[in-house]
Amino acid sequence: MNGRILVVDDDVALAEMVGIVLRAEGFEPLFCSHGDDALDAFHSSQPDLVLLDLMLPGKDGTEICRLIRAESSVPIVMLTAKSDTVDVVVGLESGADDYIPKPFKAKELIARVRARLRHNDQPSPEQLGIGDLHIDVAGHRVTRAGELIALTPLEFDLLVALARKPWQVFTRETLLEKVWGYRHAADTRLVNVHVQRLRSKIEHDPEHPEIVVTVRGVGYKAGATTA
């Protein structure tokens, strides 16, 4: 089995169709069609990834996203019919790793899902340093002075991408490709939002970041290693 995927969508036809497509690719889909049941379904199914519609009866997508994120770092991919700036940013800020605007193609959906599940099956015995942080890539752990910092897999990937090449300035497009697996330049807001989230967890002062540094007009780079 390739992975358990919880599909939270009130549109039964779409959910079933998504299920057909996922099953064809070897995933195991689980369904939930009401916002209020989503968290229970999450608890009982323990999925490897959540596909979450933003507009749901009961609790809406962003709230469910926040609740799941509060207790788990499982990858969350939003399905959204609203591709307007505000909705996407709100969704991403509530903790989603990626989003797919409707209408999407089956291939896009599978590519996004695979990209989010990919890192789990490629461990490499590697130790990295960035700022005063220590990264154990194989153990998926980030520590500061021996103390563990909890990151989602996506944030971890983002940090590792920067830490592997501390001399390089990464454009947002490059990061989208490396971390999210987009082959064509897509929505760079994904990068902005997640860099902010990452900073809020690892920086001493997120207002004046020293570990993930903004290079104006270009993108981001790793700060100087101090540990």
Next chain:
Amino acid sequence: MSRRSPGAVRRARLAALRSARRIRLGTANAVLVWRSSLQVRVLTSTLVVGILALVGLGVYLSDRIRDGLFDQRVAQLLEESARSTQSAQTTLSTSTAPTAAEVQQLFFDLVPALKVGGSGAPEIFLRRSPVDAPPLLVNDVSSRPELNYLLSADLRAAILADDTQHWMSVAIPVDEGEGVHPGVLVGSIVTVPAAGQYELYFLYSLESEATTLGFVQRVLGAAAAGLVLLLAAMTWSVTRQTVQPVRSAARVAERFAEGHLSERMTVKGMDEMATLARSFNEMAASLQDQIGRMEELSLLQRRFVSDVSHELRTPLTTIRMAAEVIHDAREDLGKAAGRSAELLTTQLDRFEELLADLLEISRFDAGAAMLDADSLDVREVVTTAVEQAAPLAERKGSWLSVTLPEGPAVADIDPRRVERVLRNLLVNAIEHAEGQNIEVRVAGDARAVAVSVRDHGIGMTTEEAEHVFDRFWRADPARARTTGGTGLGLAISVEDAHLHGGWLEAWGAPGAGACFRLTLPRRAGIVLESSPLPLVPDDDPVVPMVEPRRTSTALDPTSVPDLEGWDR
């Protein structure tokens, strides 16, 4: 003579220039104040008119007073001197002094006696008439001999001529110091029995009248000054009362225009100004109401767009995925069902495009379209769009030639939108070029950057060019659709151009092709007045300034197989 050093000359010239500039500036300021302040204008005009009127009145009054004083005094003095002359004549006639010495003594006694009589304390002059040889030689007598020069020849001649009383105005020197007093000299003839004809002159000073006149003039002046001040104060306060509400109305209107819709004027009293304030407030309230209603509508519209988006997109996603599954399995379906699956997939693409375009246009209509502008080189955006359009051009057998300026053509643009506009223009041109070449040009000037896309295809009439940006408009409804298109592409493009503050224009002539020109301001806020590129091409064969970039491969375009069928 010392020559000034060149430095000094330059400094002097500079100083002169500076002061000239200051004067110019001062004048300009004054003109500005004059033009911009009603209060200053009214005050100045009132003061000018008031001062002119008061000066005129003052001059007239003091003139009349002076003439009146003078005439009255002269009449009185003439009467007085006539009386004195009469009494002197009597004294002289009754005297019996036989000798020159006695006559002389008589004169000496007479002069002081005459001086004390009457009101004016005149100076007395007694002179012998130069008529005939006198029997006795008696010297002239005068109370102030140093003023003898005042007795002018004209006056003496007049007195001698008709033997009556004559007078003239004279200027009497002040005893000490400089200056003169006005005076009146009255002369007449007296006859001395033993010594013949003598002229008797009375010199009256008008000093007190002059003082009176001076006093009156000072009082008049002070009154005038007071009046002017009063006038100024009144005008100031009246105009202030008028202008103040106007100013505050202007301020409130300005704030209102800036978007502070709850701004209102204060209504005081029942006068015209209060009416103005009330009407203004009513207008403001009605505007606020309407704007509020429109905002609400726009919000509703936006929500509607968003809802439609959600409602349509979700089933479309399901259909699309289902179609893909069927499409993937088309080999097992048999010929008709397999082809149907293919048609279903391609038409879903078109449906999706149409939906996206519809949503985009409703976003423009709702005013919800946002410009995500960045300072970018338009050449790069053009290159990207051309590269994307190249395969289609190849299929249709058209060359794309691109003329770019050598330097960067940087402008604040939203690359997604500009690319979309160019893509639309290119696809449109390729579709109508009929295999002829298409020229893309980029040029910039200080204010704008322009891109023109020119084809040599079927062209269009001027009337058609006017409608080419209309929604769902087609030049020839009978014309087969080859590359699809939603019918909204150019309508969206023109909205995109407007969102940048730019222009999108079309020109066409039947048989001569068409030209579309996109002009974008370099920076937000620049108002376009002209474009760096012509819209109507000159009919000379196009000679590109820079070596044209052939974006397609070296293959003969006609050798590329026509893949058109796959689109349908």
